[in-house]
Amino acid sequence: MNNQSVVFFLMGPTAIGKSSLALEIKARFPQIELLSVDSKSIYQGLDIGTDKPKKEDLCKNFYRLVNIVQPQNVYSVIDFYNDATREIKNIIDSGKIPLLVGGTMLYFKTLINGFASLPPSNPLIRDYIFNDLFLGKKKKLFSMLKKIDKKSSKKIHKNDIQRVLRAVEVFFVSGGKSLSQLTEESIHIKLPYKIFQFGLVPHNKDFLYKKIINRFNNMLELGFENEVRRLYQRTDLTLACPSINSIGYRQMWHYIQKKCTYQEMINSTIQATRQLVKHQLTWLNNWPDILLVRDNQVNILIQKIERILTNNI
Known part of the structure; x- marks a missing residue:
C-alpha cells in the first residue's frame, strides 16, 4: 500500500481524550499531520469553552482547521468539506499522512459520503x-x-x-x-483515499460523565466566564450566531443576560454535554467500517496504526 494514499479518522465523544491521544500518536509517528474535525474549534476567540489544544501544542503540531473563522460568521458543512479536502490533499502532497480528529460526526459523515449541493447559508x-x-x-x-x-x-x-x-x-x-x-x-463525491476509521469509546460511561463535570469546572477556573463576557460585549454577536449558540457559550450567555442563575448555567451545560455525548455514541455504535477502541485500551489503536504504516495490515 502507498502510505501517501492513507487517511486516518479518529472520532469520539466529547471529553473522551481524543486530542491528547492524537498528540501522542503524532509524537510517535512524525509522518502524521493533524486536522481538526470540530464545528466549534474553527472559531477564533472561542478557546476555553471549546477545550482547544494549548497554544504551544497548536504551534508545535500545526493543528489544521483551528481558529480559521470569525465567530460572527456561519461555517457550513460544505465549507468544512471544501477546507478539509483541500488540507488533506496538501498534507498528502507534502508526503505526510492526515489524521483527522474530532467529535463532529456530521463532518466525518460528509467526508465519507460526499455532500449534497445546497444553497449557501445566509x-x-x-x-x-x-x-x-x-x-x-x-x-x-x-x-x-x-x-x-x-x-x-x-x-x-x-x-x-x-x-x-x-x-x-x-x-x-x-x-x-x-x-x-x-x-x-444531488450528486455525491467521495474521497479518493484509503480511509481507516477509529472510534474512541468510554470503558465506563459514568467515568466519562464525571470527566465532563471536571472538564467544565476546569473551564470555569480557567476564566470561561470572562471569555464569554468579552464576546458578549461585541455588537456583532448574538445567540443567532452558531458559534455563540453552542453548548457552554449559550448557557453562559443566558447567565450574563441574567436569564438563569450561575448554578443553573452549570447544570444546563453539563446536561447538554451529556446529551451530546449520548448522541455521539449512538452515531459511533451505528457507524460502518470503524474500529471501536475503549479509552483505557488506546495501545490497541496505536498498534493498529503502526501496522498500517508498516504495510502489515
Missing part, C-alpha cells in the same frame, strides 16, 4: 426566520420543519436548533424544495 435570512417569523420559538420552528420536510424532521433532533434552522432556511431560499429532496437529487 446569516441574515437565518436571523429573520428564527427571530422574526418564529419569534425565537424552537418548538414552532421544529413544527414548521415537520410540515415542510418530514424526512429531515425524523433525522434532526428537535433541540439541534442550528440544523433545524438550516433545514427551514433551505426550504425558504430554494423556492420550496426541502433539504431531504435536494439531498436526494
